[in-house]
Amino acid sequence: MSLEVIGMAIIIIAMMLAIGKWIRLKVPLFQGLFLPSSLIGGFVALLLGPEVIGRFGGDFLGDGGLFTNNIVEIWGELPGLLINVVFASLFIGFVLPKPKEIWQTGGPQVALGYTMSWAHYVIGILLAITIITPLFGLSPAAGALIEISFVGGHGTAAGLSGTFEDIGFEEGYDLAIGLATVGMLSGVVIGMILVNWAARKGKSRTLQHPNDISVDQKSGVVAEQKREASGIQTTSPVSIEPLALHVGFIAIAIFIGYLLLEGFVWLEDVTYGQAYDIYLFEYVPLFPMAMIGGIILQLFLAKFDKRKLVDRKTISRIQGLALDILIISAIASLSLTVIGDNIVPFILLAAAGIISNIVFFLWLGPKMIPNYWFERGIGDFGQGMGVAATGIMLMRIVDPENKSPALDAFGYKQILFEPLVGGGLVTAASIPFIIQFGPVPVLIVATVLMIAFWCLGVFHTGKMKVEDKDPK
Template structure:
């Protein structure tokens, strides 16, 4: 595969993102659903790629020249490999330039969201593993690793699913990647649509104390285009372009974070190989992808910079832009290279996992959020619902609709939650080791451990944070 092919494949993705934005501007239904442009563009690429248009053209033409649709097989292969690389950028950016609050403040304000988020994540593991033991493996012959798919697809999202592609392959569950990407798509679409239904319900029932009625949402918010008179700077120049461009510098810091993560992971693989791995024939770290360690690398880099960077070179908004670019290209490339045939061959398990994931999040949100969050439960809980169904951005979007003027502590609590949530689940270490643990130790031990943790966070939220007066 030539560099020219790789470069042209990336250019095509950028062009498709522009087309996706145009489609979103032209179709009001997509604006009301608040679907991300990257997802829309990914669906368009999927439709005109090998899985839809390519199959139709191959069926009705005598040659296989159009089997990849409007693209080529090499370009689609490039797209298939991009998500596993881009997820490292997304996770490395999580904590670079992020000022950590005092632990007590973080726990007091973010604690209820932490408890609710972990409860929903562990519930997804418990239900997923139970479904695999009782239905998916006996009836459909699916790998026991399918027990982790709901959490990977729903809380983790497209990025996490893409990052675990190699892990799925290593454990002879290659179809798990396409199922996880499909579940991530179901998750983000259902998170937005069901979230908006819940917002309308809260507005009509007076559940929320801050809610702006959905009918009053501005055109700018719906289209995703900021009014010319309300536009703000998305980043600050911390260096002179005469020495090094600020964006270049920040990309360099992200690269250093990934490099730190890579050294950590390789070191753990080496230690495992010369200790218990060789003697017990038990290997875990060699199956863990790089992205959770890239996040740890970012935390280490931020700690070092907080002690040594007297010039304050890091601008958090610039890091956010780098992360946003990585996530947009990740989602569109993952969708464009999705195998619909794999999902079609496993349509029964896919539907079961999708419906189960949606029901878990809806029930736990409506039942537990009022019990765990003593004040502003809807404003704060809707963010946790959005993140547990789609991604963190879905939760942010729903909170901005419910509380556009930040009258509640929802945004602050949500930000504090990520510090103790993201490193572990939703793409963190636990998500990364879930499949190796299930395969190495078996579904039952992992189910027991997940159930214990589910009960622990449930009780923490209801009987500790739920009883506090804010």
Template sequence: MEADMVGLSFIILGIFLFIGKWLRVLIPLFQRLFLPSSLIAGLLALIVGPEVLGQIFDLFTSEDFVLQQGFIPEEVLLAWEELPGLFINIVFASLFIGKDLPSIRKMWDIGGAQVVMGQLLSWGQYVIGLVLVIFILTPIFDVNPLVAGLIEISFVGGHGTAAGLAGTFNELGLEEGTDLALGLATVGVLSGVIIGIIFINWGARTGKAQEISENQGIKMEEETGIIEFDDREPAAQLTTKPESVEALSIHFAYIGIAIGVGAILLEGLVQLEQFTWGAWTDIELMVHVPLFPLAMVGSIIVQILSNLFDKYNIIDRGMINRISGFSLDILIVSALGTVSITAIGDNFVPFIILGAAGLIWNVLAFLYLAPKMIPTNWFERGIGDFGQATGISATGLLLIRIADPQSNTTSLEGFGYKQILFEPLVGGGLFTAASTPLIAQLGPVTVLIIAGIVTIAWLLIGIFYFGRKNKG
């Protein structure tokens, strides 16, 4: 592919992001749903591309019609198809760089109940997906059993993880996996916000949401996504002189190092597998695991080394956030813009069953398990776990901010600590990345037994350890 076409693909992607942002500002429905501008932009790109508009033109025009593929050139779409697999590494390599890494004890004391609740939700999603595959989806609809992992991959991992696992899906013969996962991720984000807001209104009326009353509204800046002029703060801090090195460049270099460390770790695991359990059992997992979860481990290593040796504190978390946020926006637009609606349509009933089952599990867990597992402020803390389990961490943060606008509880702090103990394993972590290869190698029944044992373990810890603590 020529370099100028790659450049054009970014220009067109930027145009869609621009339109998506202003659609969010101008359309009240998008504001009430708290849709990210990148999600709006990606869906718009999908609509005006070959999968929707192109199909309409195909019905009424000849094959040589200039808009036969919609408004997005085929070469641009080919470039977009490569972007998610690249930018997901940047997103995950940014997770812990520039963050304070408190002691495990402190994280567990403050956020332990949320860690347990989040783990229970994620592992429960695997159990539900595997049960559906074993008893319904594969026997009745002849669906590939590898779809069993899509609920957790899509709901908790989100669009980024779904797109980042495209290579793994294709290697294992689940070519429709990426499209189904991206569709489920979109369902998750929309449902997480809508159901979460319903829960908060219900909590305000019943007194379960103690930090918000019925007449407390949502700030306009939350709806439009634009910060009021007087409330604006610097996006990041310059930690290096531009004549020495641009601050953005050195922060990007730190992220690159984290990705490099992750690549070394992954290659080491691949070689270890080939000479140990891979050679003994003919079971290969690591060769199908993508780079991004190891890039996350790399970010932890880079941060630990920075704490030990960087006396100048060069890393600014705000700058890392900007790089990560930019990468995630690029990833979401390019991934959604290249979704195959045909693949979803061919598997529509299984798609609906997976999405509905995942949502039912999350709702029931929040209503009936969160009060028993989270000893204090269960609503404010549990709503964040529900949001993340349905529509990624950003949805969880949004719901926490609405339910606890003054941060009077430990919900926000606990949610932050939770990510450090949560994301290395699920929600885009090592098990999320390895779940599909595991199902392919061990079979859904074996993985169901494993996931079931882990789910029960988290449930027992939640009820009998945290649930018995003084509710104050």
């Protein structure tokens, strides 16, 4: 495939991102639902591609719709690459607070988040071994799809595409991307319903009424007088463009992750792999290792970077760009045929993910979070529906002036949460574990861990003593 085709595929997907933003500005419904522009643009590209127009355009448009098959094929490969950028960026430039501060502030979020994630495995595997595998013939690895898609999101689902292929469960990729899309849409729609409910019932101490949300918030455009720099120049462009330097840091993190993964694959092969015919790391994708590479790089920079060359805001902008392109390209290359062929398992998994997130948020949130439970728990609900950005958006709607500890707690949670679940090592290894050891042992372990974090949240974090100041 020529570089010209690859370049054109990237140009078109970037155009779709801009079109998605323009549509959101023009459609009040999309503004009220706070739909991300990447999601809107992805649906536009999907509509114009082979799965919709390509099926009805006849000979005039061809099988690819308005796009060639090569372009759609490239879009399908982009998410698996970009997820490495997203995860490598998680902790670069992130100043780690003291462990006591992390737990005191973020502990309730950790307990709730882990309970929800382990519950997704429990519910998903139960569905797989009782209905999905025996009745519909899908791999038992389908039991991991709820956690992969609803907590991990599009990036994690896309990053595991190679793993799905390696175990012969190719349809798992499209199901996972479809579930992630349902999760994100449900997250913003149901999230706004919950916000309205909380406003009427007085469940939040900081919430402004949804009718009072500003036009700028709904449109997603920052007013000129409120615009701030998205990053600072840590180097002179005469020596190196600061953005290029930060891309280089992310590349180093990914490369460290690559070396780690290759080392683990080799070590596994020469030890228990050959002895017991158990192989796990060969199914693990690069992105969780890229995250560890980012942590290693950050530890090195914190010790030796005396000039403070890393700017966290710049890293976040690069991460955001990668995530936007990842989401739009994943949706644009989605196979509706695969979802249609497995529509009943898809609906079962989607319904289970949505219902469990709502129940755990409304039921366990007040029990596990000692103060500002709605302001803080709505972030975990949003992240549990597919992406951390949804959780942050909902928290900002509920607490626009940051009067509660919600944002700090959510950020601290990621330090103890992301390395393992929600796209971390456990998420990446869940499919190999199910294939190697069977779904029942994994179900037992997930159940024990779910109960453990459930008890931790209800009997410990929910009873923490906190300084609870009145936000008014």
